[in-house]
Every structure is written in structure tokens, then in C-alpha cells.
Amino acid sequence: QVQLQESGPGLVNPSETLSLTCTVSGGSVSSYYWSWIRQSPGKGLEWIGYIFSSGYTNYNPSLKSRVTMSVDASKTQFSLKLTSVTAADSAIYYCARDRVGTNYGGMDVWGQGTTVTVSS
Amino acid sequence: SFDLTQPPSVSVSPGQTATITCAGYNLGDKFACWYQQKPGQSPVLVIYQDNKRPSGIPERFSGSNSGNTATLTISGTQTVDEAVYYCQAWDSTSVFGGGTKLTVL
Numbered sequence: 721q722v723q724l725q726e727s728g729p730g731l732v733n734p735s736e737t738l739s740l741t742c743t744v745s746g747g748s749v750s751s752y753y754w755s756w757i758r759q760s761p762g763k764g765l766e767w768i769g770y771i772f773s774s775g776y777t778n779y780n781p782s783l784k785s786r787v788t789m790s791v792d793a794s795k796t797q798f799s800l801k802l803t804s805v806t807a808a809d810s811a812i813y814y815c816a817r818d819r820v821g822t823n824y825g826g827m828d829v830w831g832q833g834t835t836v837t838v839s840s
Numbered sequence: 841s842f843d844l845t846q847p848p849s850v851s852v853s854p855g856q857t858a859t860i861t862c863a864g865y866n867l868g869d870k871f872a873c874w875y876q877q878k879p880g881q882s883p884v885l886v887i888y889q890d891n892k893r894p895s896g897i898p899e900r901f902s903g904s905n906s907g908n909t910a911t912l913t914i915s916g917t918q919t920v921d922e923a924v925y926y927c928q929a930w931d932s933t934s935v936f937g938g939g940t941k942l943t944v945l
Contacts, residue, residue: 755934757936764926764936764937764938764939765875765883765926765928765936765939766936767928767933767934767935767936770934778932778933780933780934781841781933814882814883818934819888820930823871823889824870824871824873824888824889824929824930825871825873825888825889826873826875826885826887826888826889826928827873827875827883827885827928828885828888828894830882830883830884831882832882833882
């Protein structure tokens with residue numbers, strides 16, 4: 721059974737870069753899309769973007785200029801970088817397996833989430 | 841991209857049917873998904889491809905999608921179903937609705 725675990729700093733200084741990693745256990749990153757989603761305190765879900773195992777990416781237009789995703793199949797990990805962060809980027813960040821395709825199947829496996837606070 | 845609109849809250853009595861809507865332009869042309877999120881937990885996929893249930897999701901959860909509205913129906917609602925429900929659709933990018941707090945009382 722595939723499980724996901726987010727990791728990374730819980731505190732990031734304003735204007736710096738937020739970096740998170742999602743480790744996939746019980747399966748491979750190959751042939752799947754992997755998404756990052758965030759949830760600001762008391763708010764709803766916001767899709768940040770996804771990466772395919774080949775490295776193909778697709779980002780939320782509202783964040784595109786600040787987001788970079790990468791994948792390391794050998795380590796069964798994929799990563800998120802968000803630059804020039806502000807307090808508005810403080811949120812719980814989730815990684816999820818995303819069944820992207822003509823017959824879109826939703827995000828069927830989620831990590832437990834990691835809380836990131838942007839503050840000096 | 842597009843927007844998805846959900847009612848902020850829905851209330852239902854135990855054993856009754858809960859209906860949560862999700863509105864978006866031509867949403868019926870896309871596949872809709874629904875997620876359940878309980879406090880302090882990660883979202884859980886409860887409906888995908890408009891009306892399919894993942895393994896382990898009770899039969900009381902069902903979905904439909906037509907025109908501009910997708911609907912999540914919970915038949916015989918139980919207290920354990922109290923949660924926030926999010927709709928989501930994908931059309932080259934993913935969009936989530938704002939979430940609906942389902943209260944069972």
C-alpha cells in the first residue's frame with residue numbers, strides 16, 4: 721500500500737525559498753502524477769501543481785512564477801520549491817498521488833501534511 | 841481556469857440524506873471528485889469520476905454530475921460523516937471548491 725510522507729523545514733523566513741520533499745513508500749513514483757496541495761489555516765484546499773514521473777510539470781497559474789517541482793525516481797521522492805515566500809504562504813502542505821488523465825481519477829493517496837510557517 | 845462554488849454549510853439529521861452541491865461552468869463536461877476532511881486529518885477521496893467510490897468508501901456515498909452542477913449524496917447519514925467536503929475537477933489544471941461543512945445533528 722502506497723504511503724506518502726512530507727518533510728522539510730517548519731519555519732521559513734520571508735522572501736526565502738520553501739523546500740519540501742515527499743517520500744513515496746510501498747510503491748514507485750514511476751508512471752504516476754504527483755501533486756502538491758496546500759491549506760491555509762482555517763481555509764480550503766489549493767492545488768499548487770503536479771509533476772509526472774518523467775519530470776513533466778503543470779503548475780497553478782497563480783503560483784507558476786514561484787514554483788518548481790522535481791522528481792527523483794531513484795529515491796522515490798518528489799520535491800517542491802516555492803520562492804519569495806510571504807506570510808500568505810503559511811499553510812499545511814500536502815503531497816498526493818494524482819490520477820491525471822482523460823478519465824481523471826482524483827487524488828487517491830495523500831500524505832499526512834506538513835505545516836510551514838513563514839515568519840522571521 | 842474555472843471556479844467551483846459550494847455552500848459553506850449543510851445540516852442533516854442522523855439517518856437522513858445529505859446533499860452537497862458543487863457549481864461550475866459546464867462542470868458536467870469534466871470529471872468531478874469529492875473529498876472528505878475531518879479535523880486534523882488529510883483529505884480522503886470519497887467519489888471520483890463523478891460517481892465511483894474508491895475501495896473502502898461506504899455505499900451510502902454517491903455522486904452525480906450534469907450541466908453546471910455536481911452533487912454528493914450521503915444516504916442514511918451517520919455522525920461519523922460530519923466533516924468538510926470538497927469538490928474538485930481537473931481541466932488541464934486542478935480546482936477545488938471552497939468546501940462545505942456537513943453537520944450531523
